[in-house]
Amino acid sequence: MRLLIMGPPGAGKGTQAAVIGEHYGIPAISTGNIFRLAITNRTKLGERIKRIIAEGGYVPDSLTLKVVVERLEEDDAKDGWLLDGFPRTLRQVTALDSELEAHGFHLDAVVSLTADEEAIIQRMLKRAEIENRPDDNEETIRNRMEVYHEQTDPLLDVYRERGLLIELDGMGAVEEVSQRVLAALADRLGR
Template identity: 40%
Template sequence: MRLVLLGPPGSGKGTQAVRLKEHLQVPHISTGDLLRAEVAAGSKLGLEASVVMARGELVSDAILLGMLEDRFSRPDTANGFILDGYPRNRAQAQALDTLLAKIGQPADVAVLLEVPSELLVERIAGRAKAEGRADDTPESVRTRLKVYSDQTAPVIDHYRQHDILRAVDGVGSLNEVFARIIESLGAGQAVG
């Protein structure tokens, strides 16, 4: 199963990805974790990324795609993967499609965790308080959610047009949401 996991900040992607990894027996690939690992390892792409990040800039799509291509070439992805945190815009979605077609592993399904914005604000504010993070104010969270919505809506449409999008209600207990995701993976009908 080659799964792309989509959802706004606070929707539970990371938490559910860990559970899906165990259930599906495929690796969870977070682009943020991958980037940090490549920088820590001092790989060629990691060194390129660290120079860019030291300037306070965003790592280019070309560097991220190179890291993803390398990661997808490892034997543990032969039976699939769960991709979390990428793509974040239509250009990235198209580049990812091209990469996955090139390596013969096109995405099987894109799962979108849907959670109302106000609940996301509450979740992130609660997480920020528990972790002692002052930067996740309700206002900053709303701004992040707007950026997510503006950039990611085209990604959602991209996967809908490819008929592999499954929208899942992300509200409820961890077990309830997980059960909905598993059910959506077995569903024969994509969300249109």
Template identity: 40%
Template sequence: MRLILLGPPGAGKGTQAARLVQKYGIPQLSTGDMLRAAVAAGTPIGLKARDVMESGGLVSDEIVVGIIADRIGEPDARNGFILDGFPRTVKQAEALDAMLAAKGLKLDAAIELTVDAGKLVDRIVNRAAEARAAGQPVRKDDDPDVFKSRLAAYEHDTAAVTPVYRRLGLLRGVDGMAPIDAVTAAIDAVLKDVAAASAS
């Protein structure tokens, strides 16, 4: 099962990815983690990434896709993977598709956790207030202003990726505002449909 999880920050992608990892025994691939691991391991593409990062530059799409290509060649990704936080742009979606095609692979589904942006901001504001009331530090990502700017960046770039997967017939929407267990059940239903369709 090769999946992409789409949805704005705070939609619950991390929670659902962790459940999919447990259920299907496939790795969740975070580009940030893979980048750090490739740099630490000193792989050819990791060294390229390190040079860019040390000069203060942004790692190119080509390098990121190269790191994903290396990672999905590892034994634990043989039965599939979950990409979370990538692709973020149409160009990245096209590069990912070309890389997978070159390996004779394709995505099974792109699952979008759909949310109400206004309610999502309320959820984060409440979470920050609860943390303060409990005397806990507020996570940087839960600062309402930081969150709003991340949401705006998502809507500007990543929301453009959704139509790409809709055109390819891979996009499946799931209500991300539902309770966590209901979201998990909806994703399970989607994946059963996908498996049945690919078996027929």
């Protein structure tokens, strides 16, 4: 099973990805977590990523693709995975399509969480305070929202046209959203 989870920053993708991964026994692979680990470990890649994120930008396609492909080649991902945070651009969709085709795989579904933007901004500011994430200030968050809409919204149309998109309300209690997500996936995948 190969799945994607999408939605604007702060929509709860990471939380729901973990629920889906556990439910289906597949790794939930977050590019954001991979990037944060590189930053924490102060790798050369981590330092570069840190500068980009601090400015509210997205990591370039070439770097992101390299990190994702390496991760998908690990043993725990051989029977399936859920990607959180990739693809974010049309170029990344093409790269992922090529990677899947090269291995004889296909996407099974794309979950897209929708949410009220102002509510998300408040959620992210609270998370930044709790988790001590200096990259999550209001200006940076608003910039990331704008970049998301410009670069990632068009991907939803691609996956909608392919019949893969499952759009769900990402607002509400975590358990409520999880129930909606798992019910929609069960309906789509038959399990």
